[in-house]
Amino acid sequence: MLFFENVKLALVAIKSNKMRSFLTMLGIIIGVSSVIAITTIGNGANSVVSKEFDAFGKNNANIYPNSSEEDTSGVPSQFTLSDINALKERFGDELRYVALYMNGSSEIKIGRMTGQFNISGIADNYMRITGVDLLYGREFTTNDVENRRDYIMIPESAAKKFFGRDDVTGQALSININNKLREMTVIGVYRPRESIFSRLTSNTSYTVYVPYTLWEDRPASVLDIYINEGYDVQKVLDKIKSYLALIHKLAPGYYVSNSVESQQATMSQILGILSASIGAIAAISLLVGGIGIMNIMLVSVTERTREIGIRKSLGAKTGDILVQFLIEAMLVSALGGFLGAALGIGAASVGLSMAKVKVSIDPTVVLLAVGFSALVGMFFGLYPARKAAKLDPIEALRYE
Amino acid sequence: METIIEIQDLEKVYQNGAIEVAALRGVNLNIHKGEFVAIMGASGSGKSTFMNILGCLDRPTRGLYCLEGLDINDYNDNELSFIRNQKVGFVFQSFNLIPRTSALKNVELPMVYGKVPASKRRKRAHELLEKVGLGERYNHMPNELSGGQKQRVAIARALTNQPPIILADEPTGNLDSRSSLEIMEIFSELNRDGNTVIIVTHEPDIAEWTHRVITFRDGLVIDDRLNQPNTTSE
Ligand SMILES: Nc1ncnc2c1ncn2[C@@H]1O[C@H](COP(=O)(O)OP(=O)(O)O)[C@@H](O)[C@H]1O
Ligand SMILES: [Mg+2]
Numbered sequence: 001m002l003f004f005e006n007v008k009l010a011l012v013a014i015k016s017n018k019m020r021s022f023l024t025m026l027g028i029i030i031g032v033s034s035v036i037a038i039t040t041i042g043n044g045a046n047s048v049v050s051k052e053f054d055a056f057g058k059n060n061a062n063i064y065p066n067s068s069e070e071d072t073s074g075v076p077s078q079f080t081l082s083d084i085n086a087l088k089e090r091f092g093d094e095l096r097y098v099a100l101y102m103n104g105s106s107e108i109k110i111g112r113m114t115g116q117f118n119i120s121g122i123a124d125n126y127m128r129i130t131g132v133d134l135l136y137g138r139e140f141t142t143n144d145v146e147n148r149r150d151y152i153m154i155p156e157s158a159a160k161k162f163f164g165r166d167d168v169t170g171q172a173l174s175i176n177i178n179n180k181l182r183e184m185t186v187i188g189v190y191r192p193r194e195s196i197f198s199r200l201t202s203n204t205s206y207t208v209y210v211p212y213t214l215w216e217d218r219p220a221s222v223l224d225i226y227i228n229e230g231y232d233v234q235k236v237l238d239k240i241k242s243y244l245a246l247i248h249k250l251a252p253g254y255y256v257s258n259s260v261e262s263q264q265a266t267m268s269q270i271l272g273i274l275s276a277s278i279g280a281i282a283a284i285s286l287l288v289g290g291i292g293i294m295n296i297m298l299v300s301v302t303e304r305t306r307e308i309g310i311r312k313s314l315g316a317k318t319g320d321i322l323v324q325f326l327i328e329a330m331l332v333s334a335l336g337g338f339l340g341a342a343l344g345i346g347a348a349s350v351g352l353s354m355a356k357v358k359v360s361i362d363p364t365v366v367l368l369a370v371g372f373s374a375l376v377g378m379f380f381g382l383y384p385a386r387k388a389a390k391l392d393p394i395e396a397l398r399y400e
Numbered sequence: 401m402e403t404i405i406e407i408q409d410l411e412k413v414y415q416n417g418a419i420e421v422a423a424l425r426g427v428n429l430n431i432h433k434g435e436f437v438a439i440m441g442a443s444g445s446g447k448s449t450f451m452n453i454l455g456c457l458d459r460p461t462r463g464l465y466c467l468e469g470l471d472i473n474d475y476n477d478n479e480l481s482f483i484r485n486q487k488v489g490f491v492f493q494s495f496n497l498i499p500r501t502s503a504l505k506n507v508e509l510p511m512v513y514g515k516v517p518a519s520k521r522r523k524r525a526h527e528l529l530e531k532v533g534l535g536e537r538y539n540h541m542p543n544e545l546s547g548g549q550k551q552r553v554a555i556a557r558a559l560t561n562q563p564p565i566i567l568a569d570e571p572t573g574n575l576d577s578r579s580s581l582e583i584m585e586i587f588s589e590l591n592r593d594g595n596t597v598i599i600v601t602h603e604p605d606i607a608e609w610t611h612r613v614i615t616f617r618d619g620l621v622i623d624d625r626l627n628q629p630n631t632t633s634e
Contacts, residue, residue: 005512016500310496313457314557315485315513317478394458397496 003327010328013300014335024296025336028376031285032340032369033347038278039365040348044357046271053264057130059233061259062101063223063241077248078219086247087223087240094236096228099123100220102212105205106175110162116205117158117175121212122224127153127190129226137169137188144187145211153188158206175208178215233261286373289336290380297329297384308388309396322389329381330374337373341366401432404564404596405454410463412449412619423449424460425619433564436591436629437598438607441616447600450616451569454598455490456480468564485514489558491568495550497542503529503553504538510560528556532586548579555586566590568599572606584609588629 014021065077079100087098102121108114126132127139135156144151152173159168171186192207212220225240227233241255248254301308308321345366349359412424423446431437439447452458453465456472465472467487475483484490497506507525516524529538532552542550551571558566568587572580588609591597599610607613608629615623 012500306496307498310498311509311513312481313455313484313490313496314510315481315561317481317513319478320513394452397457397492 003323006324006327007331009324010331013328014332017300020296021332021335024292024332025289025339027285027289027292028333028336028373029289029340029343031282031289032337032373033342033344034285035278035282036341036344036365036369037347037351039275040345040359040361041351042271042274042278043362044348044352044355044359046267047360048357049267050264053260053267057226058261058264059096059227059229059231059259061225061227061233061237061257061261063225063237063244063255063257064221066254066256076219077250077254078221079223079244080217080219081213083223083244083247087243090243091236091240094228094231094239095225097123097125097129097224097226099126099212099224100215101222101224102215102218102220104177104215106177108162108173108175110173113162114204115158115161117154117208118205119175119177120207120209121215122209123212126209127188132193133191135189135191136167137186139188140209140211145213148211148213148216150182150184150214151187151211152184153190153209154186155192155206155208156189157192158208159186159189177210178218182214184210233259286376289333289373290376293329293333293377294380294384296332297325297381298387300328301325301384301388304388305391305396305399308391309393309399312391312393313397318389321391322385325385325388326378326381329385330377333377333380334370334374337370338366340373341369344369401434403430404433404435404468405429405431406464406466408464410450410453410465411461412446412453412458413461423619424453426463427619427621429614429621429624431565431596431598433596434591434594435596435598435612436588436610438610438613438627439598439600439616440602440604440607440613443602445616446619447616448569449619451567451598451600454565455488455567456484457490481513485510486561487563487565489555489561489563489566491551491554491558491566491571493570493573495542495547495554495574497550497553497557499542502539502541503534503545503556506542506553507557507560510557514561524560525556528559529553531559532556546579547575548582551575551579551583552586555583555590559590564596566595566597568597570600570602572601572603580606 081100084098084100087095099122104119104121106117106119108117122140123145124140124142127134134153137153139153140149140151143149152175154168156166159166162168162173163171166189168186168189172183173186174181174183176182188209190209225237227236237257237259241257242252245252245254311321345361349361352359407427407429410424410427411422414421414423427450439450441447449458453460454467456467459472467483470483472480472483497503498509504522504525507528508521511521511524526535526538529535532555534549534552534556537545537549540549542553545553555571566587571587572583575583584606587597587599597610599606601607608627611627611629613623613625613627614621
């Protein structure tokens with residue numbers, strides 16, 4: 001019998017029992033929708049997170065003392081400018097950027113405007129390496145950093161707020177760095193990268209950059225490092241760590257590192273475990289949904305025993321009846337898969353748009369959900385359909 | 401005349417657990433092309449069992465049944481489906497229309513299984529409904545039709561593939577006398593057009609319409625006589 005006829009028949013059967021068909025689909029709907037919602041949200045989160053990682057650059061890493069190891073020797077484990085110089089000398093080729101990781105914050109008041117500056121200490125070339133847009137002026141040179149010039153780069157939002165215009169290079173402002181009030185000159189205005197974190201920070205605090213040397217002789221517990229392209233990040237880091245341990249006269253494993261690369265690897269590992277467990281949940285719910293379909297199809301076959309008898313008396317072959325019920329089971333579950341996909345995407349869209357993350361819908365996911373559900377329907381519909389197909393025409397016709 | 405049905409020593413034994421019921425105990429008869437036959441007999445005499453075998457819905461336990469020269473013992477279940485589809489038009493006492501399916505779709509059904517193209521199917525189904533006087537009701541569902549109308553749809557459905565035999569097991573059993581008359585008029589007309597029609601009934605009035613009355617008792621043919629039909633409808 002023609003496929004199309006069977007689809008029409010199945011639609012009639014589904015329509016004439018709307019509530020039951022819906023309840024039958026429910027297992028599939030719940031399974032598919034939860035999987036799709038979670039994977040869509042997961043993909044959204046993943047792309048956001050990897051964008052954040054990319055903002056730092058894959059070859060970015062931090063080096064710091066292993067907190068679990070006691071500083072027994074009394075030798076200072078923290079980093080100073082002499083470490084920077086030693087590293088530059090020894091790893092000149094491998095290192096693209098190295099700086100003491102310095103942070104601070106300062107109240108700022110210009111005229112009637114007040115706000116907070118989150119101060120980041122950086123070295124030369126930082127803006128270029130991280131790909132931040134400089135709108136006006138320039139970034140620090142090696143000279144500026146070495147000579148501890150009181151230069152500052154501020155975001156355009158701060159420029160607008162405190163000076164009422166964009167290009168404020170040459171303007172002066174005073175901030176507190178390492179408990180010292182400094183008169184700074186604005187040498188650059190930059191546009192911050194769009195990021196989910198930038199939405200979370202309040203609009204009265206601004207990230208500003210100054211040379212890390214302005215903290216003077218204060219040591220740092222973290223080194224900020226960028227490795228040049230073409231080097232194995234982990235290998236170079238290992239060399240740097242053992243060298244640092246050597247010059248600090250510490251045990252070789254004293255320093256540890258945390259690279260964006262390794263964080264990304266950890267992240268994708270976590271996401272992998274997550275999707276595997278979602279897959280398991282999906283499998284279970286589809287199994288439950290499939291059993292539901294089998295159950296209802298068995299009921300349907302019993303209810304329609306007489307109809308099957310009539311069809312056979314009119315010339316339906318075993319295969320005709322088999323295909324009819326198989327297609328019905330497949331259609332019910334494919335429909336459930338489609339509704340589930342729609343529901344899942346809807347739920348994910350609501351969730352992601354609340355987090356202001358762009359929703360990307362993968363049409364292959366919908367196709368996959370529908371196709372896989374149809375397969376589930378076929379598998380679990382096979383037994384009831386065979387039962388229907390094998391009915392004896394006379395007994396089926398006599399069925400009350 | 402050409403023999404269309406040939407029956408020799410036909411037996412049917414139903415096996416219900418340990419109990420055996422012999423419903424047919426050696427039936428011999430031939431039916432020729434173009435005959436109009438009534439099968440009569442008390443309830444339980446084996447009429448339906450016989451009709452089901454004629455309609456290839458059931459197989460005899462022993463004996464020979466040839467339909468248009470084909471020994472149906474030679475065919476498997478799927479081949480019997482094909483034979484039912486092409487060679488038998490069956491009309492039941494309880495109409496047996498498919499529920500929630502329009503009159504037109506019901507009539508089309510044997511052609512669907514006969515792999516007739518959709519446009520041709522529709523045209524033929526319309527023609528047949530027209531012929532049984534239901535041209536305008538083609539879109540009605542079975543539950544929107546009276547008993548007589550349902551049986552007329554069933555007759556139209558039995559005719560779709562132009563089968564050589566039309567079998568009707570108590571077709572008027574569930575109908576009032578007026579509808580019964582209408583149905584019998586259709587059967588007579590079909591017979592006049594050359595169709596072979598076999599009807600089971602226990603009402604002598606109905607048997608009066610036919611040309612030959614075969615009487616069953618306890619699974620045997622006890623009487624087989626020709627009849628001069630009373631074609632004037634009361
Ligand atoms: N499926 C069956 N199983 C057992 N016995 C049956 C079955 N069908 C019919 N019979 C028996 O066979 C005999 C003939 O039945 P049937 O052909 O239906 O008679 P009729 O149609 O003349 O009333 C009856 O005794 C009936 O009880
Ligand atoms: Mg009977």
